[in-house]
Amino acid sequence: MLWTVFLLLNGLLILILLYSTRTRQTNEPPLDKGWIPWLGHALEFGKDAAKFLSRMKEKHGDIFTVRVAGKYVTVLLDANSFDAVLNDTIFLDISRHRNQVLKRTFNLQMPSIKPAEERKWMEQHFQGLSLSKLCTSMNTHIQNLLLSDQKDFGSSEWRQDGLFSFCYSLLFRAGYLTLFERRDNMTAVYKEFRKFDGLLTKLARGTIRGEESKTANLSRERLRELLSPNLLSRGSESESWQQSYYRFLQKEEVDTEMQSRALLLQLWTTQCNAGPAAFWFLGFLLTHPEAMKALKSEFRGLTPQDTSLQHHPINMLEAHSTPVFDSALKETLRHTAAVMIGREVVQDKVLRMANGQEYHLRQGDRVCLFPFVSPQMDPEIHQDPQTFKYDRFLNDDMTVKDKFYKDGIRVKYHTMPWGAGSNMCVGKEFAVSAIKQFVFLLLTYLDLEMCDPEAKLPPINHSRYGFGVLQPDGDLQIRYRLKRTQHAM
Numbered sequence: 001m002l003w004t005v006f007l008l009l010n011g012l013l014i015l016i017l018l019y020s021t022r023t024r025q026t027n028e029p030p031l032d033k034g035w036i037p038w039l040g041h042a043l044e045f046g047k048d049a050a051k052f053l054s055r056m057k058e059k060h061g062d063i064f065t066v067r068v069a070g071k072y073v074t075v076l077l078d079a080n081s082f083d084a085v086l087n088d089t090i091f092l093d094i095s096r097h098r099n100q101v102l103k104r105t106f107n108l109q110m111p112s113i114k115p116a117e118e119r120k121w122m123e124q125h126f127q128g129l130s131l132s133k134l135c136t137s138m139n140t141h142i143q144n145l146l147l148s149d150q151k152d153f154g155s156s157e158w159r160q161d162g163l164f165s166f167c168y169s170l171l172f173r174a175g176y177l178t179l180f181e182r183r184d185n186m187t188a189v190y191k192e193f194r195k196f197d198g199l200l201t202k203l204a205r206g207t208i209r210g211e212e213s214k215t216a217n218l219s220r221e222r223l224r225e226l227l228s229p230n231l232l233s234r235g236s237e238s239e240s241w242q243q244s245y246y247r248f249l250q251k252e253e254v255d256t257e258m259q260s261r262a263l264l265l266q267l268w269t270t271q272c273n274a275g276p277a278a279f280w281f282l283g284f285l286l287t288h289p290e291a292m293k294a295l296k297s298e299f300r301g302l303t304p305q306d307t308s309l310q311h312h313p314i315n316m317l318e319a320h321s322t323p324v325f326d327s328a329l330k331e332t333l334r335h336t337a338a339v340m341i342g343r344e345v346v347q348d349k350v351l352r353m354a355n356g357q358e359y360h361l362r363q364g365d366r367v368c369l370f371p372f373v374s375p376q377m378d379p380e381i382h383q384d385p386q387t388f389k390y391d392r393f394l395n396d397d398m399t400v401k402d403k404f405y406k407d408g409i410r411v412k413y414h415t416m417p418w419g420a421g422s423n424m425c426v427g428k429e430f431a432v433s434a435i436k437q438f439v440f441l442l443l444t445y446l447d448l449e450m451c452d453p454e455a456k457l458p459p460i461n462h463s464r465y466g467f468g469v470l471q472p473d474g475d476l477q478i479r480y481r482l483k484r485t486q487h488a489m
């Protein structure tokens with residue numbers, strides 16, 4: 001018995017040594033393996049990546065390598081050196097890791113698709129004429145849903161809801177109607193999607209187990225059924241975004257099974273950020289009266305006072321510049337958009353930093369940018385980074401403020417909610433337009449206030465760092481009713 005225990009312990013020791021032997025070479029970034037064999041910092045990383053990486057930044061500076069579940073990840077937090085990673089398509093690979101995540105999360109494998117082709121298809125559909133059609137359609141749907149959701153209530157009656165579910169539900173349904181152009185099961189799709197979205201981080205990290213894994217699988221399957229296109233049943237003359245995407249997949253010889261799984265990926269990509277972003281935007285406005293006042297005043301300037309909203313050209317918002325809105329949205333996303341940009345090192349590489357320092361990266365490691373920690377929350381770039389200042393990105397003359405400095409040097413990227421480089425968000429214009437329309441229509445049609453005037457924004461759910469726009473832990477209770485007159489913004 002003792003002998004067995006001894007042998008086991010020995011075996012364990014050898015394993016630990018085997019996995020811990022990596023040491024830092026002089027020309028490599030600082031190495032921090034953590035004390036748990038193999039896992040390294042995985043637990044801390046998964047629990048609150050922003051806190052963990054900020055701690056590492058304090059300890060090691062703008063670049064360091066950490067061990068996370070057997071992988072060595074070099075984290076780069078100097079915005080002026082980001083290009084060295086973003087521009088490199090030879091030593092660094094973008095799709096390997098992404099494909100693993102897609103397999104784990106959406107059970108999706110599309111080897112025949114060339115990422116550049118898909119990107120081209122997306123870009124075509126989110127710019128120019130297609131974009132303005134989508135924006136117009138989105139506006140109509142937001143307006144209809146806002147009004148039809150109120151239909152069953154007396155006009156002076158207050159309704160109560162959580163701001164997060166209110167925003168997410170409305171923008172999701174409007175986006176779904178716009179891109180998928182189908183009414184059937186709209187609410188069922190939303191409910192199922194939220195269930196899936198709640199399990200997504202665990203799916204993507206590969207830490208999902210037991211009951212939750214079963215729930216996730218069921219949910220994914222159900223969504224696949226709900227989304228599967230009924231191409232024949234449509235009589236309309238023009239093709240929806242979804243149908244067009246479907247045809248693209250067929251052309252690329254993706255099989256039927258994968259086609260329908262890809263639709264879920266597209267649903268997630270196009271719907272998971274706008275709702276939460278609108279929530280934070282309105283949440284910051286409601287808790288910062290000076291910002292709300294400035295925005296309302298800007299919106300009032302856009303509306304001719306004597307016409308009712310129905311008669312406005314829908315693109316009125318697009319035709320005018322809205323510097324206050326733009327700055328407030330940018331500030332909102334600086335606080336709450338937390339993408340992680342990753343690459344895999346496929347050949348040993350020398351990374352040259354903006355300050356001339358060079359570091360060697362090893363083949364097989366990963367490189368990761370996390371703009372949320374720097375530049376977005378970097379106190380050397382943004383004063384009081386935790387404070388919401390709606391006019392942070394405005395000059396005194398109301399022009400866009402885009403010059404920010406660190407150590408006296410101008411930073412190239414001062415906030416990066418949309419990502420950067422070849423994977424930057426394709427839907428940026430569409431998303432900004434949708435949020436602007438939503439906020440505008442909301443403030444025009446509804447009286448909206450917090451149930452508790454002293455309430456604060458709920459804290460951030462720390463488990464979602466790295467997955468785009470963050471979500472709150474809890475919600476902000478609001479009440480709202482239809483306005484008597486529609487101009488009293």
Ligand code: HEM
Pocket residue numbers: 119122269270271273274277333337339340341417418419420422423424425426427428430431468469
């Ligand atoms: C506030 C809202 C949004 C934010 C903050 C946002 C942010 C992002 C970010 C950071 C990425 C890059 C992800 C990565 O590098 O892995 C991305 C990709 C993408 N986004 Fe958005 N997004 C938003 C809304 C939208 C909307 C409304 C659409 C479309 C309707 C959209 C379509 C896409 C697409 C198609 C991609 C993939 C691009 C590619 O893989 O090349 N996004 N988004």
Ligand SMILES: *[C@@H]1O[C@H](CO)[C@@H](O)[C@H](O)[C@H]1NC(C)=O
Pocket residue numbers: 083084087
């Ligand atoms: C990276 O590419 C961008 C745009 O293509 C360019 O402006 C920039 O100078 C490049 N930077 C480096 C370090 O190669």
Ligand SMILES: *[C@@H]1O[C@H](CO)[C@@H](O)[C@H](O)[C@H]1NC(C)=O
Pocket residue numbers: 197198199200201202461462463464472473474
């Ligand atoms: C935080 O997000 C995770 C992943 O989406 C979810 O499982 C968890 O329930 C959330 N926590 C709260 C309190 O909402």
Ligand SMILES: *[C@@H]1O[C@H](CO)[C@@H](O)[C@H](O)[C@H]1NC(C)=O
Pocket residue numbers: 107210213214217
């Ligand atoms: C869920 O699906 C994945 C992939 O198809 C599978 O590996 C896993 O075993 C399933 N989980 C459960 C609990 O059935």
Ligand SMILES: CC(=O)N[C@H]1CO[C@H](CO)[C@@H](O)[C@@H]1O
Pocket residue numbers: 184185188
């Ligand atoms: C849950 C639900 O409402 N399912 C419906 C979805 O739409 C199809 C047809 O469009 C119905 O048959 C389902 O009952």
